[in-house]
Amino acid sequence: MRALIVGAGCCGASAARRLAEYGWQVTVIDRRGHIGGNAFDRREAHGILYHVYGPHAFFTDQERVWSFLFPFAHWTPFRCGLRVWIEGDSLPMPFQPETLRRLIPEEGDAVLSALRQAFPNRDRVTVLELLNAADPLLRQAGRRLYDCDCAPYNRKQWGLRPEELSPEVTARAPVYLGNRRDFRPERFQFMPEEGFSALFQSILAHPAIEVLTNTDASALMEVADGHIVWKTRRMWDAVLYTGRLDELFSCREGVLPYRTLRFDLEYRKAGEGLPCLAMYYPGLDIPWTRRTDYRYLPGNPPGLDKTLLAGERPGPMEGPQDEPYYVVLTEKSKALYQSYRDLLNRVPHLYGAGRLAEFRCYNMDEAVGRGLDAADEIHRREGRNPQ
Secondary structure, rough: EEEEEEEEHHHHHHHHHHHHHHEEEEEEEOOOOOOOOHOEEEEEOOOOEEOOOOOOOOOEEHHHHHHHHHOOOEEEEEEOOOEEEEEEEEEEEEEEEHHHHHHHOOOOHHHHHHHHOOOOOOOOEEHHHHHHOOOOOHHHHHHHHHHHHHHHHHHHHOOOOOOHHOHHHOOEEEEOOOOOOOOOOEEEEEEEEHHHHHHHHHHOOOOEEEEOOOOOOHHEEEEOEEEEEOOOOOOOOEEEEEOOOOOOOOOOOOOOEEEEEEEHHHHHHHHOOOOOOEEEOOOOOOOOOOOEEEEHHHOOOOOEEEEEEEEEEEEEEOOOOOOOOOOOOHHHHHHHHHHHHHHHHHHEEEEEEEOOOOOOOHHHHHHHHHHHHHHHHHHHHOOOOOO
């Protein structure tokens, strides 16, 4: 059995490896000149390891995902602390007691007491839950966090008014009831010592896997009249597509909205860098939503005398050269996506998974998990001798 995997990122690479281990012959293609998707990293001219498409960190509570990835790299523990710049002050992320006391100095302790009473046995709540709380003090705290962070950040990130976005986007920020140093709570938090590009090379290093970069899916196939039409002499028994569904169907239902990023790269002396890996900027007075100091990445030696800072400016997609980084979730866009998903589901031997194909945000572990799930589904439904 032969499978074509469109996209060599977290989802596609994981699916390819799993199918190869099931006995499939797998071809992985990617329109870019490299594997790894948006997790692609490399060393720049001064030897600093950086993530070309913005910072990535691996964390998960899914043991099956960690067990799958573990053999493909040497891993080092990595728990990062991030900060947010609000009203001229650097505050810890995520929201926590220190944040509340500094943003609501007169009532911070009272808010914390009310939080623990209203949400017993919880270690965190969301800003949305605070906004909808019965206690007016908690609603007031939720409004403060929403107004100084969630609303301006989301308007900056998505280019829309908060009310135009789904509530799951605008007020999903967590508020922890105890101070924490680490940004993420997951049990497994590691980074590959040689970088993510080396990790993906190892995942795809299997005799049954063929990798073709600089290869667009449209050169090999198209979908017409509800079927896959092959454009060359090569054919495959199943296709896993991890790209944009609107492009796969020639945008016949309309264009799905995405946001792209533009990066401002700057070298600074180490002492002029950031106090952590990344600083977030919700305020409209600063052009970036996030800035990364790459000297903090594992793989970069301690004591560097200079560092590379990368500022991210989100904006609309303006042409085919722009990468679709973030899906724009509104009620309209979700309905449009569902129309494409319905088309996909009617095409025999065609499957879709991953961040773009499922029109949602995925952490790395979620994308890997979706790749494993998709491979299992393909093998179960298409394999001649399913295990």
